[in-house]
Amino acid sequence: MDPDLRKKAEKFPNRPGVYIFKDANGDPLYIGKAKNLRKRVLSYFNPNVPDKIKAMLKEAKQVDCVVVNSENEALLLEANMIFEEKPPYNTLLKETRVYPFIVIVDDTFPYLKLVREKSIAGEYFGPYSDIGFARELMDLSFKIFKIRSCSIRIDGGRRKVCLEYHLGRCSAPCAGKISREEYMKSIENLKRFLKGDIDEVLEKLRDDMKRMADLLEFEKAGAIRDMMNKILKLLKPQNIVLPDDRKMDVIHFEKGLGVVLKIRNGFMLGKMSYNFDGEISEFLEQLYCTGKLDTPDELIVNLDPSDPSARLLKNALGIFRIGPPKDEMENRILEMARMNWEEEFKMMEDVERTLRKLADLLRMDRTPRRIEGMDVSHTHGILTVSSVVVFEDGRPNKREYRRYRFDEIKVPNDFEVIKLTVQRRYSKHDVPDLLLIDGGIQQVRSALEGLKKAGKLCKVLGIVKGEEKLVDEFGNVFNLPMDDDVLRLLIHVRDEAHRFANTLHTKLRDRRLVISRLEEIPGIGKKRKKKLLEVFKSLNKIAESSVEEIKEVIGSEKLAKKIKEYLGKVVKDAG
Template sequence: MNAEAVRERARELPREPGVYQFRADGTTLYVGKAVDLRSRVTSYADPRSARIGRMVDRADDVEIAVTDTETQALLLEANLIKRHQPRYNVRLKDDKSYPMVQVTDHEAPRIEVTRDPAESATVFGPFTSKGAVDTVVKALRETYGIRGCSDHKYANRDRPCLDYEMGLCTAPCTGEIDRESYADDVTSVERFFEGETGVLADPLGREMEAAAAEQNFERAANLRDRLETVETFHGEGGEAVQSVGDERAVDVLGVAIEGEDATVARLRAENGKLVDRDRHTLEAPGGGVARSSADSTGTSADGGVADVGGVPAVLAAFIVQYYAERDLPDALLLPERHGDSEVDAWLAAEGVSVRVPGAGREAKLVELALKNARRNVGRRDECGMLADALSLDAARRIEGFDVSHAQGTAAVGSNVTFVDGSAEKAHYRRKKLTDQNDDYDNMRALLEWRATRAVEGRDDRPDPDLLVIDGGAGQLEAARDALAEVGWEVPTIALAKAEERVITPDREFSWPSDAPHLHLLQRVRDEAHRFAVQYHQTVRDEVATVLDDVPGVGPETRKRLLGRFGSVENVREASLEDLESVPGVGEKTAETIKSRL
């Protein structure tokens, strides 16, 4: 549309609040809100930036929706941006790349770390450190015995599993703990994630002191390290949070920008406690967020901000799109003003206090939010790059497969899962295979097992976007034969080790060695290989080990030893103290094991 076409279209519009969409060939290019639709659209006849000028040139029509109030226009704009993801808007992307903790709604709830929580679960997070989350969840399970097993493993058991023996679960599956007591333990776990650090820190502290008193210094040191992780888990900035006074809920936002990528970090304080933190990625085209706030001075004909760049544009876009479907806090602390008069009017009408602190405790909170944002900005989207390279709709969830055996004996298969580029170990699976010295048949059997479970609904994991086979064209063909026979349609490729060639059913790729999407595939492939080899060693040790000849070590004790240490070699290297920590292994048996091995 040229300038005259824009003015002609604007003359047809009402002087009422609403939302307008610039469209081209049926596709929405840009969504905006206005107090006065005619005035706002007229302003696009003389665009204030080259980016918006390019958008207007591409557009062939302007569609509008009239609303009763400015607030309705604001929220409708947010919904349309989320639905259409217009090329020329700042867009909030769903942030699913950080781990969360969910407590399921089962009769005996389980706890697990996940990036894809169930809608019915009680969810905490997301958190910024996967390692810290894993440490805390393990400590909670050791302290309160909450189960971590799948529903399939939990159902129809007649005796407790190894987790019970290792002190990680109180075995509600077999009634080792009554339901009321188990529910109390679940409540304690939830209280920890709601901010009561002492629920876990206090028992860990007592256990550490007891270990030190018994001169078990190695265990005391381990508990000290774990206690430090627990005490810092809910983050720094607790002192600063006390500044919120009588306000029940305060959100603190920090923004970091690099090129077309922006990150908003949000801290949530409730009743004087820092209870949550998360980070969100926003996209803007061609420099839409690249300018600093000092350059952001353009205003529209009706007093709103037109094409403001930098931090103000990101803040305005985030506030509307994020809070359009969430409860607003009592106060918002920002690093600088967002500069959108319509957003200001909406927040004021909702009773939200907006502050830009310059010093003091609130400024300390804003600085903490800025640090969180800077950690994420510019993070490469390996999954998106991989999807583009392979012409897939998405490559967010990837499963990797490999087989391992020793000349046909102790054959096993591995199935690992990566979500948003990171290993999702709770969704790893492994499979014993029929012993045969044929990699192709082994791979075919492994994929047939995975596909059958998926098709029959016996696998509790979501279907992946992509399957990655460790091997070459032969392994890929075997895998695809199995998928076709079962009727499970999932894109499948192979990654050959020798030349790092990516093999698809139609062609082969030789990507640069520094390509981020190749690195992602390599991580999946290498982890599948590691997991297969590890399981193969365990199965091989289970088949026949020198532990069978140790007096006092029966099948159950052998299983516990191998489950605790992973292999006979690790059992051999374990200290007497470590051996005695395994249920069923006393001082005499531990000494016998050491002498025999």
């Protein structure tokens, strides 16, 4: 241990703040908070500290501190610094899966976006435990509030309206169809809706439906009725009957796993689960102080309200109440959280057994916590793409998925693409515990060549499609029963890599098909082709659109009719 560390700690003030132990490069090893910085940091030099602290002190070459005004400020600063720096000796909160958010992005005319992490400025709603639910909510938001989904800059110039306007999903602020004042009213209404206040929306839709019926616009009235039914179908099944509107989170935390039920205005909007190897107070700090979850008014959790950490968290975040259930209704919801925890914990144990079994099968010296799967997709060698998917503790981490294009390759050569993908990826990134390749021994050897070029080593395994047999780098073949949990996991990784590669390949192929078909129509230049592709995305969507919608994009009714007629025949012949 560096003796200068203690000397510096002795000079720390007796004030609240955050302390940072750093390595020789100045990178944080451990970050902590203290009511009294000097007293807390000096306690680390006690001979009876845990082994983890002793190991950290052996690496530490510097210790620094940030003085703040209060213990509350120290709590918030510590949580955010841990979230940003992710020091190796701090216990970090880890999501068991990636949860999506809906964000209203900051802009003169804000727009709506579905994201997997908080990386852009705006107001976030979620996270949502079900991506399908989040997408349905987005779709309803566009139809009801007509908020734009595009991110084009609106600077006062007028644009032509796009297809979204004609479909009734956007109020077209870019074309001056709505004032900013009216648009921002829609944004405020949307915020209330996303927070769970659906009564106001339903009342307005009922009035609109009645008005359309009175005007004998029965088709429009029917469309509004369908929208109302969709809202009720989407939200009502998740409704938990509460005596009044409540903004509360209900948490069961045990054995390093926390399950959070998120309830807003009487609706359960999501169930999230997180791994955290620490105390419940630290779990709550990282969960709320970093903004991973929005702060509720009430936090129902088996934590004594008089506990110093509970009081600190309550004061720092402005939570009205933290503590155990106070009535039968809250007991029922906490029991629901506990039952969900049991299911999550059972799945964790099953995955852990499967990963250990996989390690034993391949004679690995450690459990393959991180598995990356790779696949290649092309059409007779052209439009070649490869994909890499990431599984952590048996679950997909879609934030880290990547795709690679190889426009220079014009003939089928999967071996070369695998080698180049591996070389390109692992020249810049750390290798996983296990790299899974779609293919047999030749594909595995191509991956090993790529690793050699990148100057890296890791365990590589192939999975042969159809036969579903496993092949390692030594040529050993493993034939597992189809119901074997190890094989099922590896098939899942392989199929996910295949799906992810095919998604991009299909998009490139369809784009090429659209361009070639459009080039057959006289009068369509590069600019018009580009506009059609930007708006409609595919040949079928152009063919399904009306002449008026196509005209809005290209500016010519005569040419729009020609496109509609020609593509109608193409799609019909293809069908």
